[in-house]
Amino acid sequence: xxxxxxxxxxxxxxxxxxxxxxxxxxxxxxxxxxxxxxxxxxxxxxxxxxxxxxxxxxxxxxxxxxxxxxxxxxxxxxxxxxxxxxxxxxxxxxxxxxxxxxxxxxxxxxxxxxxxxxxxxxxxxxxxxxxxxxxxxxxxxxxxxxxxxxxxxxxxxxxxxxxxxxxxxxxxxxxxxxxxxxxxxxxxxxxxxxxxxxxxxxxxxxxxxxxxxxxxxxxxxxxxxxxxxxxxxxxxxxxxxxxxxxxxxxxxxxxxxxxxxxxxxxxxxxxxxxxxxxxxxxxxxxxxxxxxxxxxxxxxxxxxxxxxxxxxxxxxxxxxxxxxxxxxxxxxxxxxxxxxxxxxxxxxxxxxxxxxxxxxxxxxxxxxxxxxxxxxxxxxxxxxxxxxxxxxxxxxxxxxxxxxxxxxxxxxxxxxxxxxxxxxxxxxxxxxxxxxxxxxxxxxxxxxxxxxxxxxxxxxxxxxxxxxxxxxxxxxxxxxxxxxxxxxxxxxxxxxxxxxxxxxxxxxxxxxxxxxxxxxxxxxxxxxxxxxxxxxxxxxxxxxxxxxxxxxxxxxxxxxxxxxxxxxxxxxxxxxxxxxxxxxxxxxxxxxxxxxxxxxxxxxxxxxxxxxxxxxxxxxxxxxxxxxxxxxxxxxxxxxxxxxxxxxxxxxxxxxxxxxxxxxxxxxxxxxxxxxxxxxxxxxxxxxxxxxxxxxxxxxxxxxxxxxx
Numbered sequence: 001x002x003x004x005x006x007x008x009x010x011x012x013x014x015x016x017x018x019x020x021x022x023x024x025x026x027x028x029x030x031x032x033x034x035x036x037x038x039x040x041x042x043x044x045x046x047x048x049x050x051x052x053x054x055x056x057x058x059x060x061x062x063x064x065x066x067x068x069x070x071x072x073x074x075x076x077x078x079x080x081x082x083x084x085x086x087x088x089x090x091x092x093x094x095x096x097x098x099x100x101x102x103x104x105x106x107x108x109x110x111x112x113x114x115x116x117x118x119x120x121x122x123x124x125x126x127x128x129x130x131x132x133x134x135x136x137x138x139x140x141x142x143x144x145x146x147x148x149x150x151x152x153x154x155x156x157x158x159x160x161x162x163x164x165x166x167x168x169x170x171x172x173x174x175x176x177x178x179x180x181x182x183x184x185x186x187x188x189x190x191x192x193x194x195x196x197x198x199x200x201x202x203x204x205x206x207x208x209x210x211x212x213x214x215x216x217x218x219x220x221x222x223x224x225x226x227x228x229x230x231x232x233x234x235x236x237x238x239x240x241x242x243x244x245x246x247x248x249x250x251x252x253x254x255x256x257x258x259x260x261x262x263x264x265x266x267x268x269x270x271x272x273x274x275x276x277x278x279x280x281x282x283x284x285x286x287x288x289x290x291x292x293x294x295x296x297x298x299x300x301x302x303x304x305x306x307x308x309x310x311x312x313x314x315x316x317x318x319x320x321x322x323x324x325x326x327x328x329x330x331x332x333x334x335x336x337x338x339x340x341x342x343x344x345x346x347x348x349x350x351x352x353x354x355x356x357x358x359x360x361x362x363x364x365x366x367x368x369x370x371x372x373x374x375x376x377x378x379x380x381x382x383x384x385x386x387x388x389x390x391x392x393x394x395x396x397x398x399x400x401x402x403x404x405x406x407x408x409x410x411x412x413x414x415x416x417x418x419x420x421x422x423x424x425x426x427x428x429x430x431x432x433x434x435x436x437x438x439x440x441x442x443x444x445x446x447x448x449x450x451x452x453x454x455x456x457x458x459x460x461x462x463x464x465x466x467x468x469x470x471x472x473x474x475x476x477x478x479x480x481x482x483x484x485x486x487x488x489x490x491x492x493x494x495x496x497x498x499x500x501x502x503x504x505x506x507x508x509x510x511x512x513x514x515x516x517x518x519x520x521x522x523x524x525x526x527x528x529x530x531x532x533x534x535x536x537x538x539x540x541x542x543x544x545x546x547x548x549x550x551x552x553x554x555x556x557x558x559x560x561x562x563x564x565x566x567x568x569x570x571x572x573x574x575x576x577x578x579x580x581x582x583x584x585x586x587x588x589x590x591x592x593x594x595x596x597x598x599x600x601x602x603x604x605x606x607x608x609x610x611x612x613x614x615x616x617x618x619x620x621x622x623x624x625x626x627x628x629x630x631x632x633x634x635x636x637x638x639x640x641x642x643x644x645x646x647x648x649x650x651x652x653x654x655x656x657x658x659x660x661x662x663x664x665x666x667x668x669x670x671x672x673x674x675x676x677x678x679x680x681x682x683x684x685x686x687x688x689x690x691x692x693x694x695x696x697x698x699x700x701x702x703x704x705x706x707x708x709x
Contacts, residue, residue, distance in 0.1 A: 026451075039071070065163060070090055079178070090163075095140055097160045101148075262344075276331045279639055330647075
């Protein structure tokens with residue numbers, strides 16, 4: 001796999017740089033997170049200063065460690081997503097510190113090796129569950145090593161409480177110090193959710209405007225990512241709503257009570273409009289024809305209306321020259337009606353019945369009212385179980401011991417346990433650095449292993465040099481506090497590059513250790529980092545642990561299975577048991593979102609796999625990114641099929657539907673098996689349904705791209 005590298009050498013030389021060599025130089029560009037930098041500066045530093053002034057640096061060090069790791073997880077998003085993205089890993093880290101402290105209290109040093117082996121396997125297996133679970137699993141593993149190997153006074157439960165208190169302090173700062181939102185004069189309690197919904201309309205406008213050009217694919221993926229962020233934000237808005245939402249004063253601003261309920265109702269309705277419009281927009285993207293510029297102006301005006309809390313005004317006139325364009329125009333009209341109905345001063349009192357009287361709304365326009373309250377998880381599961389032809393769900397042990405979870409867990413467990421054994425042999429105290437470093441390095445979802453090793457060595461060396469200079473130049477007992485304040489402010493920016501992040505974290509941890517009394521740790525930490533990198537390179541690249549069919553195939557199979565469920569759901573015959581009227585199809589929307597979310601996770605895994613060091617497996621030669629591009633086209637085609645059926649196009653024959661869904665399931669089974677075997681033979685594509693034929697066409701392409709040479 002060859003990739004261009006814009007920053008190295010001549011054009012011919014750039015094309016010759018392999019991905020595994022160019023990846024360590026990659027830099028993620030993003031706006032400067034000023035609010036997060038302020039929170040980082042106010043996080044660990046004041047806690048450490050409080051402990052030093054009180055004469056109890058040990059608890060302050062643990063609180064500062066909790067605030068530092070919480071700052072690493074302080075990513076852009078709403079306040080409620082911050083509660084989950086910071087809170088869940090913090091709780092997992094406190095539990096890991098508690099377990100490590102209890103293990104250290106037993107006095108059996110070598111018991112840490114089997115303990116970290118078990119915790120490492122669980123950490124790797126849980127990483128498959130998504131980025132939040134991955135962060136929680138990694139924090140629990142790292143803090144378990146720290147709790148077992150870092151000699152600090154106090155009982156284990158007190159150490160865990162100090163760590164949790166530090167993370168809670170940064171979470172409190174996240175709730176109090178909001179990120180300024182462009183285009184809004186007054187902050188409200190739903191600022192983040194409003195911006196997330198507006199970004200969906202903006203991303204749709206960008207995708208429609210990019211049709212036919214070189215930026216079409218990146219714009220379409222940006223649309224999918226914006227939908228995922230908004231969906232997560234609104235799910236957490238409903239889950240973490242404050243009790244005062246339905247009582248209190250009037251108004252539509254950020255106050256409590258009825259005004260807050262009105263705004264929450266408005267956001268939910270307008271996100272429903274965005275969902276319906278995106279579904280119709282995906283059908284236009286599937287056609288691939290360049291569109292007039294005024295088509296993208298409609299979603300752009302809706303984005304402005306979301307931010308301003310107003311009606312969108314005049315929208316582009318319809319021009320239905322195809323079924324897909326007609327569906328888009330009707331969805332745009334439905335969105336305009338929804339925005340007009342939910343504008344401030346309109347529909348007063350309806351917000352108190354948040355989620356009621358939706359059936360009557362479905363008959364007002366040609367398309368269903370998009371602002372439907374999603375079904376509960378129990379209702380969705382019940383309808384899914386009743387769906388005809390539903391494949392049986394695998395038992396829990398089949399999911400826990402899936403090939404990808406086994407491979408991830410075994411890779412992390414072996415590297416961390418081997419590092420702990422080497423560290424215990426070399427050190428009597430402070431042996432935690434080596435297994436903690438291995439835990440950061442070996443996590444498969446954080447990037448290619450070779451790239452992380454290179455950046456880890458460079459970042460650790462940089463942090464050690466800066467800390468050594470600070471020790472030589474600065475004096476007294478308070479200078480580590482200043483270093484922690486400056487480093488905490490850099491943590492949100494440092495997440496753009498693993499080497500930069502490693503340098504900042506190394507500087508912070510050395511400051512913590514110095515404050516705790518270990519003043520001779522600098523050179524030993526650099527040596528431990530080099531040893532951890534060597535262990536991870538050797539153990540992490542063992543042939544049984546590097547098969548891309550296991551790592552990418554699992555994510556790929558999940559995406560295909562969710563696509564199969566979505567396609568089977570939308571093509572249920574009317575009146576069949578479990579069929580859902582399209583006017584209330586919140587289940588179909590949830591299934592489509594799940595399919596696209598799985599594809600995004602599979603693409604991230606594939607991008608990591610193609611940048612790994614070349615291995616002995618033939619699957620290293622597969623073009624996984626091209627196969628995933630075809631899988632994205634499959635979900636697009638399934639969405640087009642749903643739009644066409646909803647707008648009067650006859651349903652495909654049952655035999656064709658069964659042929660396509662069975663082919664999707666067979667391909668998913670082949671990819672998830674983790675074995676280097678030929679994918680199953682596929683039937684020919686249907687001729688009387690263009691979208692289903694497109695599904696089969698891309699399935700045949702995936703089969704060719706994932707066939708053993």
